Amino acid sequence: MTSGRTDSLRSTEIAVGDELPPFDLPVTSTVIVAGAIASRDFMPAHHDREFAMAQGAPNMFMNILTTNGYVSRFVTDWAGPEAMIRSIKIRLGAPAVPGQPLRFSGQVAQTSHEGDECVIEVAVRAANDLGDHATGTVVVSLPLG
Amino acid sequence: MADKEVDELRARLEAYVGKPMGPPAVAPDAVNLPMIRHWVDALDDRNPVYLDAEFAATTRFGGIVAPPAMLQTWTMPRPRIEGIAGRGGAPDKMISDNPIPLLDQAGYVGTLATNSELEFVRYLRPGDQLHLTTEVESISNRKTTALGQGYFVTWVTTYMDGEDEVVGRQLFRILKFDPSTIGAAA
Known part of the structure; x- marks a missing residue:
């Protein structure tokens, strides 16, 4: 277990075009099942390989709640604990399946000031060898300063 | 499917727009x-x-x-594990008057999630007791996709706290497709 960072990015350090540190998630059956059950999603496609394959999927696959959880984690691991996620808007593509690591990448697309907050729009992508698993935009705010 | 049938299905689908996707739900446990x-x-x-x-x-x-992406987790229905595979993964026997059974009956049995848009009005704290309502936002005209012909169904879930203040929303879009029409001309 690693402990989380306690410092946050300063809004003055963030510029359009900044790349987020890429993150590789080694997707295993355990990762998929742990996320499904933690999100209280008991759909067999997220824990039962035979069921998923009978439905035409290549293997059991990650549920959307878990994908959103990892997208959120990817952005707050970068921005720090003062970050407040405002929205996660993703388009869903290739399934996340065991044995196919997911690579998360992101880039600051836009920044603006709103009251005492800096609002940052991050373009995110999570991809594996099958293609783009999720692509979209996360809007996150940090206190100004 | 004949044009007349397509038109009739379209009219029946349109009647669901603005209506609930399912019954209001209450989180079984507080955050x-x-x-x-x-x-x-x-x-x-x-x-x-x-x-x-x-x-x-x-x-x-x-x-x-709470982690913001847990929003949907708090209100997930309690599952009845016995027979869940036979129900196609539905947590329990669902009696929902929504466009999905209508599309299934018309042959659009395939389901593919295409979009999720989560908005957080505020972060949740332990003790927050959530409930939700859903509404069908839109249903597309019949489209020809790589998976076959189908309809995009979009609904919005609104999450509220114990004071009925909105704490977040989720827009969800799926494609209901007819796998037998794969490769069909538009």
Whole structure:
């Protein structure tokens, strides 16, 4: 277990075009099942390989709640604990399946000031060898300063 | 399918727009630390505002908050495990008057999730008791896709706290497709 960072990015350090540190998630059956059950999603496609394959999927696959959880984690691991996620808007593509690591990448697309907050729009992508698993935009705010 | 049937189906689908996708639902449990801890461990998300009360008190949140992406988790229906595969994964016997059974009956039995848009009005804290309502936002005209002909169905879930204040929303879009029409001309 690693402990989380306690410092946050300063809004003055963030510029359009900044790349987020890429993150590789080694997707295993355990990762998929742990996320499904933690999100209280008991759909067999997220824990039962035979069921998923009978439905035409290549293997059991990650549920959307878990994908959103990892997208959120990817952005707050970068921005720090003062970050407040405002929205996660993703388009869903290739399934996340065991044995196919997911690579998360992101880039600051836009920044603006709103009251005492800096609002940052991050373009995110999570991809594996099958293609783009999720692509979209996360809007996150940090206190100004 | 003949044009007339397509038109009739379209009219029946249109009648669902603006109507609930399912019944209002109440979270079985208030936002709570054990479920947050389970999530934090499952996703290895070590953001200290989720579990470290002392640290969280020093942040702008002023105390522990739930991971925002857990929003939908709090209101997930309690599953009846026995027979869940036979129900196609539905947590329990669902009697919902919504466009999905209509599309299934018309042959559009395939389901593919295409979009999820989560909006967080505020972060949740332990003790928040959520409930939700849903509404069909739109249903597309019949489209020809790589998976066959189908309809995009979009609905919005609105999450509220114990004071009926909106805490978040989720837009969800799926494609209901007819696998037998794969490769069909537009």
